[in-house]
Amino acid sequence: MTAITERQQLAYVDAQAADARVNVEVETDEGMVLNIGPQHPATHGTLRITAKLDGEQVVWADVVPGYMHRGYEKLTEVRTYPQVTTLINRIDWLGSFANEVPFILAAEQLMEIEAPPRAQAIRTILFEMARLANIVLFLGDLGVQLGAVTPAFFAFRDREHVLDQIESVTGGRFHPNFDRIGGLKDDLPKGWLADTKAVMSRIRGFCDEIETLLFGNEIFEARTRGVGVIPAEVALSYGLSGANLRASGVDWDLRRDGGTGLLHDQVDWKVWTHPDGDSFARCWVRLQETREATLMIDQLCDGLPGGPIMAKVPRIIKVPAGEAYVETENPLGAMGYYIVSKGDLGPFRVKIRSASFSNISVVPWLLKGVYVPDIITILASLYFILGDIDR
Amino acid sequence: MSAMTLAIELAWWQQTVLRSVGMLVAVLIPAGTLVYVFLFKMMSFMQSRLGPMEAGPYGSMQLLAEVGKWIQKEDIVPWRADRKLFAMAPYIVVASVFLVLAAVPFGPDAWFTDLDVGIFYVLAVASISVIGILIAGWSSANKYSLLGGLRAAGQLIAYELPMVLAVVGVVIQAGTLNLQQIVAAQHEGEIFGFGGIGNPFIFTQLIGFFIFVVAMQAELAQAPFDMPIAESELVSGYMTEYSGMRFLLFFIAEFATAGAFAAVAATLFLGGWAVPGLPLDAGYMNVVGPIVVLVKIMLVSFLVFWVRFTYPRFREDQLQQLAWKVLIPLSLVNILATMALKVAF
Numbered sequence: 001m002t003a004i005t006e007r008q009q010l011a012y013v014d015a016q017a018a019d020a021r022v023n024v025e026v027e028t029d030e031g032m033v034l035n036i037g038p039q040h041p042a043t044h045g046t047l048r049i050t051a052k053l054d055g056e057q058v059v060w061a062d063v064v065p066g067y068m069h070r071g072y073e074k075l076t077e078v079r080t081y082p083q084v085t086t087l088i089n090r091i092d093w094l095g096s097f098a099n100e101v102p103f104i105l106a107a108e109q110l111m112e113i114e115a116p117p118r119a120q121a122i123r124t125i126l127f128e129m130a131r132l133a134n135i136v137l138f139l140g141d142l143g144v145q146l147g148a149v150t151p152a153f154f155a156f157r158d159r160e161h162v163l164d165q166i167e168s169v170t171g172g173r174f175h176p177n178f179d180r181i182g183g184l185k186d187d188l189p190k191g192w193l194a195d196t197k198a199v200m201s202r203i204r205g206f207c208d209e210i211e212t213l214l215f216g217n218e219i220f221e222a223r224t225r226g227v228g229v230i231p232a233e234v235a236l237s238y239g240l241s242g243a244n245l246r247a248s249g250v251d252w253d254l255r256r257d258g259g260t261g262l263l264h265d266q267v268d269w270k271v272w273t274h275p276d277g278d279s280f281a282r283c284w285v286r287l288q289e290t291r292e293a294t295l296m297i298d299q300l301c302d303g304l305p306g307g308p309i310m311a312k313v314p315r316i317i318k319v320p321a322g323e324a325y326v327e328t329e330n331p332l333g334a335m336g337y338y339i340v341s342k343g344d345l346g347p348f349r350v351k352i353r354s355a356s357f358s359n360i361s362v363v364p365w366l367l368k369g370v371y372v373p374d375i376i377t378i379l380a381s382l383y384f385i386l387g388d389i390d391r
Numbered sequence: 392m393s394a395m396t397l398a399i400e401l402a403w404w405q406q407t408v409l410r411s412v413g414m415l416v417a418v419l420i421p422a423g424t425l426v427y428v429f430l431f432k433m434m435s436f437m438q439s440r441l442g443p444m445e446a447g448p449y450g451s452m453q454l455l456a457e458v459g460k461w462i463q464k465e466d467i468v469p470w471r472a473d474r475k476l477f478a479m480a481p482y483i484v485v486a487s488v489f490l491v492l493a494a495v496p497f498g499p500d501a502w503f504t505d506l507d508v509g510i511f512y513v514l515a516v517a518s519i520s521v522i523g524i525l526i527a528g529w530s531s532a533n534k535y536s537l538l539g540g541l542r543a544a545g546q547l548i549a550y551e552l553p554m555v556l557a558v559v560g561v562v563i564q565a566g567t568l569n570l571q572q573i574v575a576a577q578h579e580g581e582i583f584g585f586g587g588i589g590n591p592f593i594f595t596q597l598i599g600f601f602i603f604v605v606a607m608q609a610e611l612a613q614a615p616f617d618m619p620i621a622e623s624e625l626v627s628g629y630m631t632e633y634s635g636m637r638f639l640l641f642f643i644a645e646f647a648t649a650g651a652f653a654a655v656a657a658t659l660f661l662g663g664w665a666v667p668g669l670p671l672d673a674g675y676m677n678v679v680g681p682i683v684v685l686v687k688i689m690l691v692s693f694l695v696f697w698v699r700f701t702y703p704r705f706r707e708d709q710l711q712q713l714a715w716k717v718l719i720p721l722s723l724v725n726i727l728a729t730m731a732l733k734v735a736f
Contacts, residue, residue, distance in 0.1 A: 034535075034538075040626065041622055042623045042624060056707060143703060146623070146703035147617060147623065147702075147704025148614065148704070149434075149700065150438050150701060153438035153439060214703070217702065217703060222706070223703060223704075371707065371708065372538065372624055372625075373618070373706045375624070
């Protein structure tokens, strides 16, 4: 056994550090490369952004995703259809139920089953509740990213009630795993509808609070207005979706235009757009959508049809051979599943189109020429969930 | 104010010992109170939570627990850091707090040094902390620290100016730079003939007070001016690489500086240690005075922390614009107005 001298040890450490430096940052005469992430408070997860800085100004920036890639597309191939929902719950972990819906709808489309009306209505309610659970946290987190801690606690406080409602139906606060091919696992518990309406009015109160606390603040406006402007054609060419696209003035919402198996066409609601395309517009559109979602849930609770919550499906689910793609308007944007079935118990191949992955593709284009604090504003306003980037 | 109005005569060395101990108390008591009352409790209540509740009644011993934790922690120095500078930086920052408080009077005899150029000295030594912060940012061998340190330097220098200019109004009105005499001037003054509460300069120098508090907020690097720390951008700014005892020193310095600046603001604008109606040279004012100052420190800090917990952060360029385009012209106008009124009345 040869003893390793301290000198050798140091040389090794030196070499490792040099390697790390070469990999992590290429220092040049033009400026300094700032490596934001994978461990950084602003990336809420393990997103890495490398930005070449000239002083505080970004000359060039790139996004390096993939630090949390879990291989869900591959994993779905070795699972049966009902098992897949457990996995895909974890894609956008703040609005978990919404992840299940497009997959189940795609499977139903292949099997030519339609869920009974009551199941569809409850699905839509839970889908919108997932949106609330997600976007309410966004509105709070926005403050943290811009330096105001207090809104985050208000968000957690009020989001708790939404999670309670989701939990009392599904049994899961974070990962409901509740949607089934042909309907839902269970019916609503007693008294749930009245509680839900109370929670919805509470969330509307939260929206008002945030509107006065953040959106009415001069510093907030100074930080977000005109920062990270995405023109409509750029937004479309980068494949943005959801509030990011609508904030650029593109009036496109899959809940209205998609024609999928959810009941959004039976309620009275409005698609909010904003002409500016800047960070403020993105945040503002999300705030309005939160309000709209609470109103939608109220209406759905009022007109909830009776009847079964499960269609007739065989005990062992075999999806006939074929291909289907279903896309829905999830909290983060358009989320779709392309399922290729060969008639087995599990899918042959699943392609997951998640919103955040496309949404952050515009980041390198956006970050050119902005200041370091604006990087954070832009990332916060584009709003991604790391699990939604790295499936 | 003669040196000896205490009931007991003290030898010079006894006074010196008392003043040295008093200095530690004057730095640590406001800092501890601010941390507990504002950072732990007020912040929690504003954010609809309780804050620390376990250590002591209502969590009042939490700070001791925290200090114990920090002392135990490993003292990590980054491999590529400049060790000597890295170790020195927190001490420089803490030292500046002591230097600031040294000139602040707490009673007719409860002062540490009674300088004739008191406020000038205070404003001069207050900027020493910038050097410590810059050293911390540079020596950490971390890009976030570097950005934070440079931001701090730019910010603290920009806000030094409105602060000084805001104080000039008070100095013109009081006609002295000596803090003890500024207190006396406020105690004996009259507001347009009404002398019932003396003349705390907050009434006549309201704009000056406003500018002073804003500049103070920036000097303390509290939100909305917390870019040097900016935890969502720069992780923790110049403090990123500090841990254990050295972080504790920065932490103490942050809140002790808040206390020291609040004490200066209380002395300049709120009448200092004097109580309207009570004589200035009574011996018991040496006991009442510090309590009065502490109460006024809490009042001023309440403003500072209230804003801190509510507002989002400015961007660096917006902060500079606020300093150079708004606060400095405003304070110059304030000085001109004070001068005109001083001559007129």
